[in-house]
Amino acid sequence: xxxxxxQVITRLQRSEVTPLxxxxxxxxxEPLHKFGFFVxxxxxxxxxxxxxxxxxxxxxxxKITKASDSGTAxxxxxxxxxxxxxxxxxxQMRMMVLDGGINVKMYQxxxxxxxxxxxxxxxxxxxxxxxxVTIDHWAQVPEFFVFEDQxxxxxxxxxxxxxxxxxxxxxxxxxVRYPLAPIRVRRQDQDRxxxxxISVEAKP
Amino acid sequence: MVFQxxxxxxxxxxxxxxxxxxxxxxxxxxxxxxxxxxxxxxxWEIKKVILANNQTTQMDLRAWDQDLTNSSPLSRGSSGGPxxxxxxxxxxxxxxxxxxxxxxxxxPGAYFxxxxxxxxxxxxxxxxxxxxxxxxx
Numbered sequence: 001x002x003x004x005x006x007q008v009i010t011r012l013q014r015s016e017v018t019p020l021x022x023x024x025x026x027x028x029x030e031p032l033h034k035f036g037f038f039v040x041x042x043x044x045x046x047x048x049x050x051x052x053x054x055x056x057x058x059x060x061x062x063k064i065t066k067a068s069d070s071g072t073a074x075x076x077x078x079x080x081x082x083x084x085x086x087x088x089x090x091x092q093m094r095m096m097v098l099d100g101g102i103n104v105k106m107y108q109x110x111x112x113x114x115x116x117x118x119x120x121x122x123x124x125x126x127x128x129x130x131x132x133v134t135i136d137h138w139a140q141v142p143e144f145f146v147f148e149d150q151x152x153x154x155x156x157x158x159x160x161x162x163x164x165x166x167x168x169x170x171x172x173x174x175x176v177r178y179p180l181a182p183i184r185v186r187r188q189d190q191d192r193x194x195x196x197x198i199s200v201e202a203k204p
Numbered sequence: 205m206v207f208q209x210x211x212x213x214x215x216x217x218x219x220x221x222x223x224x225x226x227x228x229x230x231x232x233x234x235x236x237x238x239x240x241x242x243x244x245x246x247x248w249e250i251k252k253v254i255l256a257n258n259q260t261t262q263m264d265l266r267a268w269d270q271d272l273t274n275s276s277p278l279s280r281g282s283s284g285g286p287x288x289x290x291x292x293x294x295x296x297x298x299x300x301x302x303x304x305x306x307x308x309x310x311x312p313g314a315y316f317x318x319x320x321x322x323x324x325x326x327x328x329x330x331x332x333x334x335x336x337x338x339x340x341x
Contacts, residue, residue, distance in 0.1 A: 067239060067241075069240075069241065069273075069274050069276070070241055071239070071241025071242065071243035071244055100219040100220060100221040100340075101221055101239075125219065126219035127217045127218050127219040127340055128217050130219060131214070131216060131217045131218065131219070134214065160239045160244055160246070161221070161239065162236075162237035162238070162239050162240075162273075163223065163236055163237055
């Protein structure tokens, strides 16, 4: 998903939520044919995005139905418009599931699940996302990026509780926002530019 | 393996839920069905119990591992041979609740792979209440 040019050590998925890059540094936003290279202007600075509490369900109209005995569960997916950014802004975010008994799958775009292995996407839940926060091990908290309003995040909630339906499938998101300016990089130089590479969309 | 965080003993990558039920007769009743499907690999471990009684006689509460809705998952224990027994004293005044709290560190780490089932075994068997904090273990 991510890489850097050979001159730069990776800053992704750090054990702290700290700015990924600084004024004057270049970021390569993949897929390159849709997005391209950007620089954070010297006159701009990263800005912390404080915690946002987002409920995938809606009290008291959209519930998450309790799971079936076999482990299959009805799912509910919605676009998380709360995470959209302004023009020429990139957000680096980490997400924790707040409610026990809820599974969450993340999609970007809505047909491409993130955190996927050969057998499918890893289900995010309070245990595998909240526990790392509890022990201050942020490197294991799922990280993702949002560029402007062009790379929407979709979250799909399902239940892992056999006892009752719920109207609460909440996640918490924290992050950092980077104001950017586009730069032109000649095609033959694209793999030589010292830039941090991030991906905001699955490649076809 | 557990870590102590802020006074709580937490298993790595686990989470906790709260479940409760009224105790209205000397019959088995489900506190929670464990999400026992293989895809999840979850079993419950009781981390905290608050047992309430408003009768003028004491209440014992027997707990064992059973899903009362589905017989596919294997049961462990029974009302006659429970995995754990909790106790709350008699209330001094009928109708006024008295509680007993079992916190982590005093509850043996019994696991419940099918479900947490309980039964009041008296003398008081009505108007009781049990609340539990369950951890994926």
